[in-house]
Amino acid sequence: MEVLAAVGGEVMAKNVGPIDVLCDAPPYPVVKACANLGFVKPQDVRWCRLDRTKGRRPAGLFWLRSSAPACACGQPLPAMESYVFTFVSGSQARYYLCQCKRCRAIHWDKE
Numbered sequence: 001m002e003v004l005a006a007v008g009g010e011v012m013a014k015n016v017g018p019i020d021v022l023c024d025a026p027p028y029p030v031v032k033a034c035a036n037l038g039f040v041k042p043q044d045v046r047w048c049r050l051d052r053t054k055g056r057r058p059a060g061l062f063w064l065r066s067s068a069p070a071c072a073c074g075q076p077l078p079a080m081e082s083y084v085f086t087f088v089s090g091s092q093a094r095y096y097l098c099q100c101k102r103c104r105a106i107h108w109d110k111e
């Protein structure tokens with residue numbers, strides 16, 4: 001799986017075959033493409049799905065004290081940025097991503 005282009009937040013990924021399911025991570029081509037988006041070692045860090053839309057408190061370690069999301073390590077998270085991933089099949093998916101500056105965990109959600 002190679003990234004064809006990563007320009008202006010748009011990513012082309014090819015060879016989207018059987019999807020490897022990583023624990024609590026988006027599809028593998030998305031994880032891999034994130035290396036071209038400036039994320040640090042996306043294939044080696046922890047991924048945490050952060051539900052932006054439901055507005056309720058997740059069962060995890062987020063929102064312990066306020067509405068500002070924080071990483072499980074306690075570091076406040078940067079604002080999530082949206083990226084549109086375009087696959088060779090023509091399908092697109094928008095993901096929201098941010099990476100913890102301290103432990104490098106990537107927090108994400110899908111539109």
Ligand SMILES: [Zn+2]
Binds near residue numbers: 071073101104
């Ligand atoms: Zn962290």
